[in-house]
Structure formats: structure tokens, C-alpha cells
Amino acid sequence: MKGLRPKTQLKLAVPEQETPVSNFLTASGTFRDGDLLLNQRGLTLITDESVDPRSNSDLVKQEDCNEPEVQFSPEDLETVKVIGKGSSGVVQLVRHKWTKVFFALKGIQMNIQETVRQQIVQELKINQTAQCPHIVVCYHSYYNNGVISLVLEYMDRGSLADVLKQAQTILEPYLAVLCKQVLSGLVYLHRERHVIHRDIKPSNLLVNHKGEVKITDFGVSAALANSMAQRDTFVGTCYYMSPERITSKSYDYKSDIWSLGLVILECAIGRFPYIPSEKDEGWHNFYELLETIVEQPPPSAPTDQFSPEFCSFISSCLKKDPQDRMSSTELLNHPFIRKFEGQDIDLGILLDALDPPVNSPS
Numbered sequence: 001m002k003g004l005r006p007k008t009q010l011k012l013a014v015p016e017q018e019t020p021v022s023n024f025l026t027a028s029g030t031f032r033d034g035d036l037l038l039n040q041r042g043l044t045l046i047t048d049e050s051v052d053p054r055s056n057s058d059l060v061k062q063e064d065c066n067e068p069e070v071q072f073s074p075e076d077l078e079t080v081k082v083i084g085k086g087s088s089g090v091v092q093l094v095r096h097k098w099t100k101v102f103f104a105l106k107g108i109q110m111n112i113q114e115t116v117r118q119q120i121v122q123e124l125k126i127n128q129t130a131q132c133p134h135i136v137v138c139y140h141s142y143y144n145n146g147v148i149s150l151v152l153e154y155m156d157r158g159s160l161a162d163v164l165k166q167a168q169t170i171l172e173p174y175l176a177v178l179c180k181q182v183l184s185g186l187v188y189l190h191r192e193r194h195v196i197h198r199d200i201k202p203s204n205l206l207v208n209h210k211g212e213v214k215i216t217d218f219g220v221s222a223a224l225a226n227s228m229a230q231r232d233t234f235v236g237t238c239y240y241m242s243p244e245r246i247t248s249k250s251y252d253y254k255s256d257i258w259s260l261g262l263v264i265l266e267c268a269i270g271r272f273p274y275i276p277s278e279k280d281e282g283w284h285n286f287y288e289l290l291e292t293i294v295e296q297p298p299p300s301a302p303t304d305q306f307s308p309e310f311c312s313f314i315s316s317c318l319k320k321d322p323q324d325r326m327s328s329t330e331l332l333n334h335p336f337i338r339k340f341e342g343q344d345i346d347l348g349i350l351l352d353a354l355d356p357p358v359n360s361p362s
């Protein structure tokens with residue numbers, strides 16, 4: 001069968017953290033080290049009296065802190081190196097000078113009006129309250145010198161796009177484990193936050209050495225799209241866009257499910273599922289791709305290469321009519337996701353087998 005098998009003998013170059021985040025970082029994205037409390041609202045100096053004795057020692061509610069906040073200011077972050085480039089700007093690996101903890105600093109550079117920028121920052125601040133282990137934590141956002149900056153949880157194995165570049169394909173058991181985590185993140189966004197991500201794609205699914213998979217850029221594309229709506233400007237890529245979204249029909253959470261189906265199928269077969277008519281030419285003509293997505297039957301997993309459960313999962317995601325598409329909650333209970341539960345499949349081992357990503361600190 002096609003796919004990558006972990007070569008466990010390879011040594012993983014895990015970035016050395018002088019202060020391991022996991023020692024004091026909670027799933028909610030709050031960490032405490034001595035008198036320092038860092039969460040989505042910024043960095044705070046706390047005293048014993050400011051800590052609610054009922055709360056866990058490592059998880060302190062911000063409302064319980066009476067001390068003035070010390071802002072998570074750009075001066076507290078030292079740049080290590082650039083780790084990625086997107087259409088809106090660069091992502092840098094940075095280290096907090098006091099705590100020595102690594103973060104990813106994403107800069108969004110846009111030539112837009114000051115008021116619109118402020119609107120975006122405001123929306124991002126609201127989104128920073130996300131509390132789900134499968135959503136990349138955004139600790140802080142600020143606007144400075146024409147750049148919107150986001151201080152993000154650093155994911156040391158990069159994106160699924162980076163993984164695919166090396167691994168080419170991912171075997172079904174690992175895909176099930178990966179997909180379950182993404183679906184948990186989507187259930188949180190759809191059911192609890194009532195938001196559509198709008199930009200599910202391999203580069204927005206990040207992984208770390210613990211085998212955790214997290215969705216990033218939550219809120220970013222929504223904020224940009226909202227702000228851009230009046231300007232009639234297209235934001236993002238349409239490769240993973242659902243047929244209803246491409247045709248400017250009303251769309252909902254199911255739009256993210258279409259994107260997920262394409263991403264998972266791509267991971268399984270090792271290429272973007274739609275094939276351009278001119279072989280090896282790629283999708284240079286966007287309109288041709290759009291037409292194909294809208295006009296042609298949806299892509300499917302080859303039944304002779306993949307399990308019936310996997311084929312059914314992909315087809316449940318890639319229904320052209322969103323009404324026929326399964327929801328994130330339904331998919332979490334799909335036989336494909338259930339199939340490998342209890343088998344102790346460690347995605348971290350698969351990631352260990354790959355070369356360290358370009359974005360590791362060393």
C-alpha cells in the first residue's frame with residue numbers, strides 16, 4: 001500500500017526549550033510561572049491574593065486577578081528566525097525574553113485603511129478567547145506600523161503541508177487520528193463558537209512533536225473577509241472551497257467539511273484531488289478549477305486502494321449539496337474515525353520519522 005511508514009530509528013530534533021511549555025501551559029492556553037500569568041489577554045504579574053484558591057494552581061482565571069496587567073509587548077519578544085511565508089505576510093519564530101518560551105509571530109501586512117485594521121484587530125481579540133486543545137492558541141494581537149501581529153502558540157512540526165512535502169502520503173490509521181483531532185476542533189468552532197473557519201487547508205492544520213494537530217488562522221480569514229466584503233476583494237485560496245461558496249451561494253459550517261474532505265483525500269492519495277485537464281500543468285487557470293469543482297462530480301477515494309470506511313468518510317465530506325454532507329459532530333462518530341480507536345496509534349512517531357522542519361529553532 002502507498003504511504004509512509006515511520007522509521008522509528010530516526011532521531012527527532014525537538015527544539016530545546018529552556019523552560020518547557022508543557023510544564024505549565026494548560027489546554028486552555030493559560031500558563032503560570034511563579035508570579036507570571038500568560039493567557040490570551042496578555043501577560044500579567046500576579047500575587048498570591050489575586051489567585052482564586054478554588055482554581056487549579058496552573059489555571060488562573062483572569063477575572064480573579066486584581067493586579068494591573070503587564071502587556072505582552074513586542075519588545076519582550078526576540079526574533080529567532082522566519083519560519084513561514086503566507087500571502088498576507090511572514091511568520092517568525094520568536095522567544096519571550098523573560099520566560100524563554102517560543103511563540104510564532106504572524107504578521108499580517110495589508111494596505112488598508114486604519115479603521116478597517118482596527119476592526120480586524122478587534123475581531124481577532126474576540127477570537128482569542130478560543131479554548132479548545134485543537135485550536136492554535138492566539139495569546140495576543142496588536143497593530144503596529146501597518147502590520148497586524150498575532151502571537152501564536154508555536155507548533156514545532158509545522159503544517160500538514162510541510163508534512164506532506166516529505167511524507168507524500170499518510171496511511172489510514174494515522175489519518176484517522178489526525179482527522180479526529182481536526183474534527184474535534186471543528187466541532188468546537190461550529191457548535192460552541194458558531195463560526196465557520198472558511199480556510200481549512202493543509203497549511204492551516206499545524207502539528208507538534210507530541211502528535212497534536214491544531215487548526216490555525218481561526219478568525220483571521222473571517223475577519224479579513226468581513227472587512228473586505230465592502231471592498232469586493234478576494235481573500236484566501238479557492239482550492240479547498242466548497243462548490244456553494246465558489247458560486248457565491250449562502251454557505252455554512254458544512255463548507256468547512258468539504259475543505260476537510262479534500263485535505264484528507266489529498267493526504268491519502270498524495271496529490272490535490274482534482275486533476276487539471278492539461279497534465280502536469282497544474283491549476284494555472286483558476287477559472288478552470290472553479291468550473292471543475294462546480295460542474296464535475298466530486299472526487300472520491302479509489303475503492304481498490306482504500307478501506308470502505310475511508311471511502312465512505314471521504315464521500316460523506318465531499319457531497320456537492322451541503323445538505324447531504326455530514327456535520328462535524330456526525331463525522332466524529334463515523335466508522336472510519338472509530339475504526340482505529342483504542343489502538344494507541346501515535347502520530348508523534350510518524351512525525352519523528354520526518355526530517356526536522358525548516359521551522360525548528362536550531
Ligand code: ATP
Nearest residue numbers: 084085086087088091104152153154155158159203
Ligand atoms: P496563506 O497565507 O495563503 O493562507 P499559509 O497558511 O501558508 O498561506 P501563514 O498562515 O502566514 O500562510 O503561515 C505560513 C507558514 O508558517 C505555515 O505554512 C506554517 O508552516 C508556518 N506557521 C504558521 N503558524 C505557525 C505556528 N503557530 N507554529 C509554527 N509554524 C507556523
Ligand code: MG
Nearest residue numbers: 086203204217
Ligand atoms: Mg495560515
